Amino acid sequence: MCGIVGYIGTDNAAIILERFLKSLEYRGYDSAGIAVYDNIKGQLNIKKTIGTINNLSEEITKNLKGSLGISHTRWATHGKITKENAHPQTSSNNKITIVHNGIVENYLDLKAKMIAKGYTFTSETDSEVIANLIDSHLDKNDINEALKIVLSEITGSSTIVGISSEDPNSIFVLKKGNSGGLVISENEKGEKIISSDPSIISDFASSYRYLVDSEIAILSSNTTNFVQEASKPESRLINITANTMINDDSVYQFKMEEEIFSQKKALERLISKKDSLIFKKLDNSKIEFKKVERILIIGMGSSFHAGLLGSSYFEAVSSIKSETINASEFIETKKVIGPEDLVIGVTQSGETAETIKGLEFAKIKEAQTIAVVEKDTSQASIISDTTINISSGPEFAVASTKTFTSSVVSLLLMSIKIAEKRNIVIKNLKELLENIGMLPSKVGSILSDISSIKSLSRKLHNQEHILYLGRGLLYPIALEGALKMKEVCYIHAEAYTAGEMKHGVNALIGDDMPSIVLAPKGSTHAKMLSTVNEITAREGRVIGLVSEKDLEITPLLSEHLTIESYHPLVDPILFVLPLQLISLYCSLRLKINPDRPRNLAKTVTVE
Numbered sequence: 301m302c303g304i305v306g307y308i309g310t311d312n313a314a315i316i317l318e319r320f321l322k323s324l325e326y327r328g329y330d331s332a333g334i335a336v337y338d339n340i341k342g343q344l345n346i347k348k349t350i351g352t353i354n355n356l357s358e359e360i361t362k363n364l365k366g367s368l369g370i371s372h373t374r375w376a377t378h379g380k381i382t383k384e385n386a387h388p389q390t391s392s393n394n395k396i397t398i399v400h401n402g403i404v405e406n407y408l409d410l411k412a413k414m415i416a417k418g419y420t421f422t423s424e425t426d427s428e429v430i431a432n433l434i435d436s437h438l439d440k441n442d443i444n445e446a447l448k449i450v451l452s453e454i455t456g457s458s459t460i461v462g463i464s465s466e467d468p469n470s471i472f473v474l475k476k477g478n479s480g481g482l483v484i485s486e487n488e489k490g491e492k493i494i495s496s497d498p499s500i501i502s503d504f505a506s507s508y509r510y511l512v513d514s515e516i517a518i519l520s521s522n523t524t525n526f527v528q529e530a531s532k533p534e535s536r537l538i539n540i541t542a543n544t545m546i547n548d549d550s551v552y553q554f555k556m557e558e559e560i561f562s563q564k565k566a567l568e569r570l571i572s573k574k575d576s577l578i579f580k581k582l583d584n585s586k587i588e589f590k591k592v593e594r595i596l597i598i599g600m601g602s603s604f605h606a607g608l609l610g611s612s613y614f615e616a617v618s619s620i621k622s623e624t625i626n627a628s629e630f631i632e633t634k635k636v637i638g639p640e641d642l643v644i645g646v647t648q649s650g651e652t653a654e655t656i657k658g659l660e661f662a663k664i665k666e667a668q669t670i671a672v673v674e675k676d677t678s679q680a681s682i683i684s685d686t687t688i689n690i691s692s693g694p695e696f697a698v699a700s701t702k703t704f705t706s707s708v709v710s711l712l713l714m715s716i717k718i719a720e721k722r723n724i725v726i727k728n729l730k731e732l733l734e735n736i737g738m739l740p741s742k743v744g745s746i747l748s749d750i751s752s753i754k755s756l757s758r759k760l761h762n763q764e765h766i767l768y769l770g771r772g773l774l775y776p777i778a779l780e781g782a783l784k785m786k787e788v789c790y791i792h793a794e795a796y797t798a799g800e801m802k803h804g805v806n807a808l809i810g811d812d813m814p815s816i817v818l819a820p821k822g823s824t825h826a827k828m829l830s831t832v833n834e835i836t837a838r839e840g841r842v843i844g845l846v847s848e849k850d851l852e853i854t855p856l857l858s859e860h861l862t863i864e865s866y867h868p869l870v871d872p873i874l875f876v877l878p879l880q881l882i883s884l885y886c887s888l889r890l891k892i893n894p895d896r897p898r899n900l901a902k903t904v905t906v907e
């Protein structure tokens with residue numbers, strides 16, 4: 301991982317590739333590289349760097365001439381962040397040059413075979429194995445056959461884009477498995493772009509075609525030849541519609557800040573269009589809701605936390621058994637899954653490898669599947685029976701904020717529709733819908749008065765450890781708050797159900813371990829009061845997010861923020877906002893760029 305761009309045209313390829321690679325920066329990377337074929341000198345020039353693409357600027361303008369090239373941003377998986385491990389990777393005789401997203405799971409076996417055949421390796425990557433493997437088949441086969449053989453030899457999911465020295469005016473592309481997207485697009489001038497992310501080509505062309513598992517194509521300036529093509533290729537041609545949800549006039553310095561403050565608008569859009577975006581979508585879907593006995597939700601990171609709330613909604617609103625499982629554990633837990641299960645993959649990018657794998661597994665087990673995504677044409681959508689678009693608009697900061705709240709609200713709205721489809725009468729439906737309807741204005745009012753949140757951040761940013769405690773539906777919010785703190789502040793933050801404190805966590809209470817408790821009024825309030833008492837009795841410092849006029853818990857707190865409470869199913873969405881903002885402002889105080897935290901990537905296409 302993380303980003304691939306290829307170009308064939310008439311302009312300077314390096315400059316074009318640099319521009320597109322920059323649009324991929326948001327996905328996160330630690331090194332980059334470009335290979336451009338100079339057809340005057342008849343040579344392929346490769347430049348690589350650790351760090352950002354900017355480090356290649358001089359090479360791009362001075363030393364990379366030609367109108368065909370491939371490029372890559374790497375987020376290290378196999379091997380350290382070094383120039384040698386950056387892509388493009390070449391075969392040891394320099395005949396095959398590739399860039400690669402994904403993981404070749406059997407690379408050690410294949411590498412041993414290549415070494416036995418006399419190939420040498422200069423990197424620690426699994427990708428270099430692919431380059432040598434392709435080359436090893438060229439003595440008895442043409443490139444088409446060689447690529448077919450390689451596709452059958454490598455295991456795991458991979459997208460590969462490369463150039464062969466025997467035909468340097470072409471680019472070959474191949475896709476194995478479903479993780480990591482790859483699209484090819486041509487504009488009116490006949491220029492072609494190959495990209496791992498279709499969202500970056502909206503200014504380039506009006507359509508693209510995405511590749512699916514086991515497809516292989518060879519592109520040159522005049523033709524695109526599919527060596528292997530899955531059936532119904534026309535269904536994979538997508539028209540690009542201008543994205544009206546990107547805010548070009550942002551007043552914010554950071555994307556994370558912009559995305560947090562755009563949550564009112566995002567939720568307004570989703571809730572006002574809930575009939576077409578969610579209710580009709582489920583009505584018209586091929587999912588047989590009456591057949592469903594259990595809803596399993598899978599996701600990673602913030603999407604996993606959104607799923608935890610989703611399961612509570614499906615139980616409470618749709619009266620159906622539901623469970624959320626971290627997608628990376630879904631297959632390992634050896635669950636009995638069958639046609640009576642509905643598996644919902646929550647993934648804003650629609651590309652997260654574990655979630656894709658989980659959805660594929662669900663399909664094998666004949667479960668019905670829904671993808672809850674921000675990107676409609678993502679891998680998760682392609683492989684699922686139905687897609688729900690959370691309609692938040694694209695998110696660029698690594699740490700999810702607006703896609704988290706939009707996923708949660710989408711799942712809540714889905715629970716209402718699924719109840720109807722199963723003839724379940726929802727108690728107090730009118731009140732629930734009214735509260736959902738009021739959500740954007742409540743979000744707006746929290747986001748419009750942030751002075752106390754900023755002052756709390758001043759007191760927290762130097763902490764080394766923080767505990768986040770919640771109960772019931774506030775527990776996933778505690779998890780999400782702690783995740784934000786880890787992601788953008790590098791502060792050790794842990795979330796626990798408050799009930800767990802007495803069973804070990806209390807031992808951590810001390811001067812250097814403040815607790816943030818989420819304590820709205822309602823069914824969990826009395827127990828939360830006990831938790832706070834138990835922490836303060838041990839000299840622990842407690843910061844609380846409490847409902848208005850809480851005269852019981854507030855006096856015990858060293859600091860508190862007040863969140864007006866309205867409805868037990870809807871309020872958790874409000875409680876996450878101050879936690880997002882606390883992390884953002886701590887991050888800024890710590891002089892960390894919240895949009896690009898160290899070691900993390902936005903779109904994680906490898907397991």
Ligand code: G6P
Pocket residue numbers: 600601602603646647648649650651652655698699700900901902903904
């Ligand atoms: C990465 C991102 C997180 C995100 C997670 C799941 O770890 O940094 O912000 O929550 O992936 O991403 P998804 O696209 O599947 O929602």
